Amino acid sequence: MPAPTPVKTSDGRLKMRDGNSIPQFGLGVYEMNDQEAYDSTRAALDAGYKHVDTAEWYENEEPCGRAINEWCKETGTPRSEIFLTSKLMHNKTYEQASADIRKSLKRAQVDTFDLYLMHSPIGGPEIRKNIWRALVDAKKEGLLKSIGVSNFGKKHIQEMIDQKVELPVVNQIDLHPFMRHPEIVEICEQNDIILEAWGPLARAMRFNHPSIQKISKAKGRDVGQIFLRWGLQHGFIIIPKSVNPKRIVSNSQLFDFELDADEMKELDGLDEYLVTDWDVVDVE
Secondary structure: OOOOOOOOOOOOEEEOOOOOEEEOEOEEOOOOOHHHHHHHHHHHHHOOOOEEEOOHHHOOHHHHHHHHHHHHHHHOOOHHHOEEEEEEOOOOOHHHHHHHHHHHHHHHOOOOEOEEEEOOOOOOHHHHHHHHHHHHHHHHOOOEOOEEEEOOOHHHHHHHHHHOOOOOOEEEEOOEOOEOOHHHHHHHHHOOOEEEEOOOOHHHOOOOOHHHHHHHHHHOOOHHHHHHHHHHHOOOEEOOEOOOHHHHHHHHOOOOOOOOHHHHHHHHOOOOOOOOOOOOOOOO
């Protein structure tokens, strides 16, 4: 399919199905310790990032929230200008999910999350339904501005459609040229669910691939920027992770070039179902 019109600025936002908007580019903090998460968040905000993605599972909600609050206070930036996402670790009961949302808010030192996700579909249909109801109710209470899912496969999205529940605004999955998940992308796009790539750099596993190297040299850009630009031009949200301040800046320098149609087609042809970390899109 043709690539959507690419965003032109680092603070470009995508409109979500609930009327809220989300920055298409942000920082991921997976597998960062407290100091790394704090320092990386500060470095990202200094570099112009407006979006930070954490999770209960990452055990770094507190330093991310603290870094955002301190940076906003020091720079006079309204807290509302920084988009913060977190995710629920356990799919167990409605009551525990409701309690865990409140604990995450307290750890992050915020009154509401801009986006909150079920981190996985694990647990089965009935548990998923109850957990999702907890997120819907927390949104009604004003604790969560927008709600979505992560690592949901096509059948899990179809299950929600069949249940006629409020659909997620986002499905955050493993997305990069070597893992395209076309069936998941198709059902999400058909139902106005934005795709978000939690591993847009493929964890550097294919940085030396000949096609990546060729396009990198032709564009005069580093290989990471080629991966990230591909995601942007497909209309995905991308949240690259880095603890290196120079790389944090480099990852954000994506808005002064574009990949042409032939380059996008070549990158689209690299799909090999490369699992870089966690793959639960087919769980029952």
